[in-house]
Amino acid sequence: MNSNNNDHRQMSNEKARSEFFHLAQNNNIELDERQRAAVNCFFDTESHLSATELLDLASKTCEKCDINDVESALKLLEEYGFAKRRVFENREDETLYEHWHLTExxxxxxxxxxxxxxxxxxxxxxxxxxxxxxxxxxxxxxxxxxxxxxxxxxxxxREPLMPITMAAQGESVIIRKIHGGRNLVKKLSDMGLTPDTRVEVITSGGQMIISIRGSRVAIGRGMASKIFVELDRDGDR
Ligand SMILES: [Zn+2]
Ligand SMILES: [Zn+2]
Ligand SMILES: [Zn+2]
The missing domain is CATH 3.30.1490.190 (Ferric-uptake regulator, C-terminal dimerisarion domain)
Known part of the structure; x- marks a missing residue:
């Protein structure tokens, strides 16, 4: 977002802040100093934050602030339509909150x-x-x-050549080198993992599942760390 947009957002955040406190007051909701600090921090930050991250920020202005204050503040902000909940796939067990800009x-x-x-x-x-x-x-x-x-x-x-264990899930890479003895090279080559072969990382948890010419092979991380690959930049899917 460009700076014009930032100015615009800052203004709309100020408007939202006073709107929020106004609504809370009209609904006879008493916010204590610690909850107010959390709310203010939320409006000061244009970001995607977890409750813990917001607490870190709020603690800078209000030392007594704890996670319950932040969570109750976020709940209210969400209820009144100022915060939107987001769960992203790469942080599935965390709920993040961002500003709810009405017209954007x-x-x-x-x-x-x-x-x-x-x-x-x-x-x-x-x-x-x-x-x-x-x-x-x-x-x-x-x-x-x-x-x-x-x-x-x-x-x-990232280095141009990296062990396949550093490639991300879903990434298409080309095997360039195998750093290992003859036995390892032979073992991998029996699985079809030879230099200049294009493979795709399917999962990369404990052992790795790699797709090679449309089939899946499983290799332990130790062995996988010996396989050096290059990103397949024009890999078509
Ligand atoms: Zn967003
Ligand atoms: Zn869209
Ligand atoms: Zn990054």
Missing amino acids: HHDHLVCIKCEKIIEFFDPQLERIQENISRSHGFETLNHKLEIYGICSECMGK
């Missing part, structure tokens, strides 16, 4: 390495989605578009 819609790019979240809005893309709905006789109420991947900064930090 945006979608998200999510970096699975550094967890950075980039907001974007593309009118053309919005129109295409609307057309899809219409062609199905479907009335859209809302939609979410989340693109998961690796941000430019994280891409820049």
Whole structure:
């Protein structure tokens, strides 16, 4: 978002802040000093925050603030339509909150390495989605578009050749080198894992599941760390 947009948002955040306190007052909701600190911190920060992250910020202005204060503040902010709950796939067990800008819609790019979240809005893309709905006789109420991947900064930090264990789930890579003795090279080559082969990382938890020419093979992490790969930049899916 550009600076013009930032100014605009700052203004709308100030408006939202006074609107919120006004609504709370009219509904006879008494916010104590600690909850107010949490609310103020939320309006000061234009971000996607978990309750714990908001607590870290709020503690800077109000030492007594604890997680219950932050959670009750967020609950109220959500109830009154100032905060929106988000759960992203790369942080499934965490609920994040962002500002609910009434007249603004945006979608998200999510970096699975550094967890950075980039907001974007593309009118053309919005129109295409609307057309899809219409062609199905479907009335859209809302939609979410989340693109998961690796941000430019994280891409820049990577070495051209890296062990396949560093590749992310869903990434297409080309095997370039196997750092190991003859036995290992033979074992991997029996599985079809030879230099210049293009493979895709399917899962990368304990052992790795790799797709090679349309079939899945499983390899332990120890062995996988010996396989050096290069990103397949023009890999078509
Ligand atoms: Zn959208
Ligand atoms: Zn990143
Ligand atoms: Zn957002």
